[in-house]
Amino acid sequence: MTDDAAAAAPTCLARPLGAPDDFPAGCAAARGMNGRPLHAAALKFFWGPMDCGKSTMALQMNYNHARQGRRGLVTTRIDRSMGAQVTTRIGLAHSAIEVTDDLDLRALVRGRWDEGVRVDYLICDEASFYTVEHVEQMAELVDSYDVDVYAFGLATDFRSSMFPAAQRLFELADEVARIQVEVLCWCGREGLLNARVVDGRVAREGAQVVIGDTVESAEVRYQVLCRRHYRSGDLGPRG
Numbered sequence: 075m076t077d078d079a080a081a082a083a084p085t086c087l088a089r090p091l092g093a094p095d096d097f098p099a100g101c102a103a104a105r106g107m108n109g110r111p112l113h114a115a116a117l118k119f120f121w122g123p124m125d126c127g128k129s130t131m132a133l134q135m136n137y138n139h140a141r142q143g144r145r146g147l148v149t150t151r152i153d154r155s156m157g158a159q160v161t162t163r164i165g166l167a168h169s170a171i172e173v174t175d176d177l178d179l180r181a182l183v184r185g186r187w188d189e190g191v192r193v194d195y196l197i198c199d200e201a202s203f204y205t206v207e208h209v210e211q212m213a214e215l216v217d218s219y220d221v222d223v224y225a226f227g228l229a230t231d232f233r234s235s236m237f238p239a240a241q242r243l244f245e246l247a248d249e250v251a252r253i254q255v256e257v258l259c260w261c262g263r264e265g266l267l268n269a270r271v272v273d274g275r276v277a278r279e280g281a282q283v284v285i286g287d288t289v290e291s292a293e294v295r296y297q298v299l300c301r302r303h304y305r306s307g308d309l310g311p312r313g
Contacts (some may be wrong), residue, residue, distance in 0.1 A: 115216045119201070119243040121229045122253035123298045124268050128226040129162045131253060132199045135224050136168065139195055146195040146222075147182065149173050151203040152285060160199045173204055179211040183221060195222035202227035202237035203283060209242040216248070231282050232270035232296070234304065257298050260310030265298035269309070276307040 122128055136148055150160050151173040158172040171182065183193045198204065198212065204227075215221040225247070229240045236244075244250055257265040270277040270284065272294055286294035297309060 115220045115222045116248040117212055117216045117223045117225070117243075117246060118249040118251070119225045119227075119240075119247040120251050120253055121202075121227055121240065121243075122255070123228065123257050123265055124296055125163065125257045125265075125298055126253045127162075127255040128228075128253055129160050129199050130164060130166060132197050132224070132226045133160060133162065133166050133168050136197045144194040145192045146197060147171060147186070147193055148197045148199070149179070149182075150199040152200055152283065156285065160197075170199065173198075173208065175205060177208075179208060180214060180219070183215060183219060193221060195224065198223060198225040198227075200227055201225035201243065202229070202231075202240040204239045206238050206242045209239050209246060212243075213246050228268060230267065232268055232277060232280075233282075234267050237282070259298065259300035259303055260312070261300060261303060263300035263302070266301050267299055267304040269297050269299050269304055269307075271295045271297055271309065274309070276304070276309065 148170040150170040212223040259265045
C-alpha cells in the first residue's frame with residue numbers, strides 16, 4: 075500500500091476504546107455511522123411544559139435524521155394515546171416502542187444489531203416518565219456504544235417537583251435545552267408549571283403520574299399556569 079493510499083484508508087478498530095465486548099466490530103463506515111467520527115455521540119434533553127411541542131419536535135428530529143440516511147428507534151412511555159406511538163396535539167403520530175420498567179435500552183439496541191439492523195440514534199419521548207435506570211442506560215449507549223440519544227419530556231410534575239428521570243437527565247446530559255415555543259397562562263404571562271385539575275380544582279396531592287389531557291371535558295386534565303396562578307390555584311375565567 076502506498077503512503078497516499080494508507081492516508082486515505084479509514085481507520086478501523088475492533089471496537090471503540092472502552093466499548094463493551096458486544097460492540098459491533100469494524101470501522102465507522104462499516105458500522106454505518108455516515109462518516110461521523112467515533113465518540114461523537116451525545117445525550118441531549120429537550121424539556122418544557124405541556125403544549126410546548128415536545129413530541130412534535132421529537133418527530134421532527136427523527137424525520138431530519140432519517141432523511142440524511144441515519145437509522146433510529148423511537149421510544150415512548152405513557153403517551154396520551156395509551157398506545158405504542160408518539161402522538162401530538164397538532165395531529166402528527168408515529169409508531170414507537172413502549173418503554174416498560176423492565177425494558178433495557180442497551181439490550182434493545184444490541185438486539186437490533188444482532189438482527190443486522192443499524193441503530194444510529196434513539197428518540198426518547200415522554201422521557202420524564204422513564205426510570206432513572208433508563209437514563210443511566212441512555213448515557214451508556216452514548217458513551218460506550220456511540221449511539222446518539224435525544225430525550226424529550228417535562229421537567230416537573232403537577233406538584234412542581236422534579237421528575238426523578240428528568241432530574242437525572244439534567245445531571246447527565248451533554249446538552250439541556252428548553253423548547254422555545256412559548257406556552258401562555260390564561261392571564262397572558264408565560265406558562266411555567268403543569269397543574270393537575272380534578273373536579274375543577276388544582277390538585278396538590280396524588281400519584282405522580284396520572285394520565286389526563288388538556289381538554290376541559292377530561293375527568294382529569296392538565297393546565298399550564300404561570301407561577302402566580304399555580305400557587306394560588308386560580309384557573310381563570312374558564313377554570
